[in-house]
Amino acid sequence: xxxxxxxxxxxxxxxxxxxxxxxxxxxxxxxxxxxxxxxxxxxxxxxxxxxxxxxxxxxxxxxxxxxxxxxxxxxxxxxxxxxxxxxxxxxxxxxxxxxxxxxxxxxxxxxxxxxxxxxxxxxxxxxxxxxxxxxxxxxxxxxxxxxxxxxxxxxxxxxxxxxxxxxxxxxxxxxxxxxxxxxxxxxxxxxxxxxxxxxxxxxxxxxxxxxxxxxxxxxxxxxxxxxxxxxxxxxxxxxxxxxxxxxxxxxxxxxxxxxxxxxxxxxx
Amino acid sequence: xxxxxxxxxxxxxxxxxxxxxxxxxxxxxxxxxxxxxxxxxxxxxxxxxxxxxxxxxxxxxxxxxxxxxxxxxxxxxxxxxxxxxxxxxxxxxxxxxxxxxxxxxxxxxxxxxxxxxxxxxxxxxxxxxxxxxxxxxxxxxxxxxxxxxxxxxxxxxxxxxxxxxxxxxxxxxxxxxxxxxxxxxxxxxxxxxxxxxxxxxxxxxxxxxxxxxxxxxxxxxxxxxxxxxxxxxxxxxxxxxxxxxxxxxxxxxxxxxxxxxxxxxxxxxxxxxxxxxxxxxxxxxx
Ligand SMILES: Nc1ncnc2c1ncn2[C@@H]1O[C@H](COP(=O)(O)OP(=O)(O)OP(=O)(O)O)[C@@H](O)[C@H]1O
Ligand SMILES: Nc1ncnc2c1ncn2[C@@H]1O[C@H](COP(=O)(O)OP(=O)(O)O)[C@@H](O)[C@H]1O
Ligand SMILES: [Mg+2]
Ligand SMILES: [Mg+2]
Numbered sequence: 397x398x399x400x401x402x403x404x405x406x407x408x409x410x411x412x413x414x415x416x417x418x419x420x421x422x423x424x425x426x427x428x429x430x431x432x433x434x435x436x437x438x439x440x441x442x443x444x445x446x447x448x449x450x451x452x453x454x455x456x457x458x459x460x461x462x463x464x465x466x467x468x469x470x471x472x473x474x475x476x477x478x479x480x481x482x483x484x485x486x487x488x489x490x491x492x493x494x495x496x497x498x499x500x501x502x503x504x505x506x507x508x509x510x511x512x513x514x515x516x517x518x519x520x521x522x523x524x525x526x527x528x529x530x531x532x533x534x535x536x537x538x539x540x541x542x543x544x545x546x547x548x549x550x551x552x553x554x555x556x557x558x559x560x561x562x563x564x565x566x567x568x569x570x571x572x573x574x575x576x577x578x579x580x581x582x583x584x585x586x587x588x589x590x591x592x593x594x595x596x597x598x599x600x601x602x603x604x605x606x607x608x609x610x611x612x613x614x615x616x617x618x619x620x621x622x623x624x625x626x627x628x629x630x631x632x633x634x635x636x637x638x639x640x641x642x643x644x645x646x647x648x649x650x651x652x653x654x655x656x657x658x659x660x661x662x663x664x
Numbered sequence: 665x666x667x668x669x670x671x672x673x674x675x676x677x678x679x680x681x682x683x684x685x686x687x688x689x690x691x692x693x694x695x696x697x698x699x700x701x702x703x704x705x706x707x708x709x710x711x712x713x714x715x716x717x718x719x720x721x722x723x724x725x726x727x728x729x730x731x732x733x734x735x736x737x738x739x740x741x742x743x744x745x746x747x748x749x750x751x752x753x754x755x756x757x758x759x760x761x762x763x764x765x766x767x768x769x770x771x772x773x774x775x776x777x778x779x780x781x782x783x784x785x786x787x788x789x790x791x792x793x794x795x796x797x798x799x800x801x802x803x804x805x806x807x808x809x810x811x812x813x814x815x816x817x818x819x820x821x822x823x824x825x826x827x828x829x830x831x832x833x834x835x836x837x838x839x840x841x842x843x844x845x846x847x848x849x850x851x852x853x854x855x856x857x858x859x860x861x862x863x864x865x866x867x868x869x870x871x872x873x874x875x876x877x878x879x880x881x882x883x884x885x886x887x888x889x890x891x892x893x894x895x896x897x898x899x900x901x902x903x904x905x906x907x908x909x910x911x912x913x914x915x916x917x918x919x920x921x922x923x924x925x926x927x928x929x930x931x932x933x934x935x936x937x938x939x940x941x942x943x944x945x946x947x948x949x950x
Binding site for chain 1: 701704708866917924937
């Protein structure tokens with residue numbers, strides 16, 4: 397049974413704008429999938445269907461064999477955690493601690509279990525020293541961590557990160573990569589949206605390219621970075637190191653520096 | 665139009681810590697400066713001082729002086745500063761007026777405040793929509809857009825005013841690679857026409873292509889002020905700052921190639937694509 401199954405999904409906003417134009421997608425248990433593509437192509441609209449924030453105009457979305465149209469957001473939240481692209485839309489409590497406590501309490505975790513999860517997750521996301529502060533007073537990148545933490549405390553099996561790296565410095569991005577690897581080790585299913593293809597290749601080997609409300613490509617990055625026509629169509633540019641490799645005559649685009657060096661050796 | 669900052673320190677209201685510490689900085693007319701530094705280093709705070717948000721919006725405790733075009737920002741009201749200095753905020757959502765129903769009206773509103781006549785206003789809004797390739801958003805609500813589309817509109821709402829000094833705080837954080845490149849190129853084009861640019865960024869690979877000058881901030885102080893070439897060509901210059909910023913990707917690659925005996929440094933490390941391609945094609949077998 398796939399963790400997420402999307403069949404012929406179409407979605408039209410109340411304004412009449414057709415954002416999704418027929419999406420089919422299958423995501424298995426413990427997979428890490430990255431969703432990339434042009435601004436406005438429908439990435440956020442797509443993933444908001446996974447926890448029931450949006451319901452299909454037509455087509456079906458199944459989460460662990462449950463059709464999302466038969467379940468409320470609250471029920472789906474036990475299984476699927478969505479972290480908003482703009483953390484400010486997600487945070488509404490007076491302290492960071494309340495923000496982290498809200499979810500687990502709501503889905504019926506005991507007081508003790510909630511408390512220990514809040515402690516553990518706050519440490520894991522580097523916000524332990526912010527617990528008593530008002531989230532509105534924090535810097536944007538700190539709000540991003542609080543938004544992540546407030547979902548992780550519920551321990552959902554499926555996690556959706558919508559551009560989690562946008563205002564992180566290089567150390568923050570490395571912490572995110574570590575966190576994602578840790579979550580994958582504990583058998584979570586992860587879906588990450590990002591525009592940073594370098595970050596993307598560090599956390600996943602499956603890139604889903606969305607273009608104009610449809611899935612254009614669904615492949616490992618090595619295959620994506622050579623599809624010049626599709627890259628242009630999806631407003632993407634392959635990252636510098638893969639591009640350099642190709643321009644030097646490598647057979648495949650090198651994904652990491654290690655790849656680059658191995659292929660460089662082979663060339664001589 | 666230049667910027668002169670003299671011995672500037674700033675403490676946010678309700679805080680005890682100095683967010684900026686004794687900053688002395690002169691940015692000349694037509695320079696292209698990039699502010700780098702870790703989260704919380706003080707990049708946005710420095711942007712606020714250059715744009716008059718400090719002291720007019722954030723009250724706090726301020727010492728020292730900021731002069732724009734030789735005028736003290738303390739004496740200039742914010743609506744006067746806005747006519748000279750355009751400021752693209754870190755969070756595009758906060759840039760929107762909150763009172764307009766279409767993207768067109770949102771951009772026109774920027775110009776109404778400058779007292780520009782209707783015909784010129786329409787022409788300028790149309791021009792910027794085309795330049796940023798967001799013409800199809802013209803009649804859409806600014807609040808029913810994707811995050812990246814909203815960021816493009818926020819940038820457009822400032823560019824349409826044609827400021828002589830442009831300050832941008834992580835302006836491309838939510839943009840796809842092509843839109844991000846488009847914004848960097850447009851900013852460079854403006855700079856070629858004489859606009860002074862100050863941009864806070866994490867995207868070091870893009871910055872080395874465009875900026876003339878890197879200002880590295882750490883804990884409220886400017887710890888490095890030099891050209892990208894100078895900073896990254898030799899590792900000795902950069903070595904002291906590895907904790908505060910990462911090197912361009914080609915420098916990192918070249919260092920690894922060097923360690924593995926695959927490449928030798930002659931003219932310093934390559935910092936952009938062209939240099940890297942040239943350096944690494946040198947071997948006779950390619
Ligand atoms: N609330 C809304 N009402 C109407 N249209 C919307 C709304 N939100 C988004 N859209 C439109 O739906 C389409 C898809 O938007 P979506 O937010 O899913 O894009 P995205 O791929 O996440 O883009 P980005 O990379 O910029 O975040 C776009 O054309 C956008 O303008
Ligand atoms: N509105 C604010 N109120 C209080 N302190 C702030 C505010 N904004 C920033 N600070 C503090 O000022 C320092 C510099 O922050 P900032 O300029 O936002 O850094 P950067 O943009 O480099 O991430 C930090 O210690 C931060 O906590
Ligand atoms: Mg989005
Ligand atoms: Mg900032």
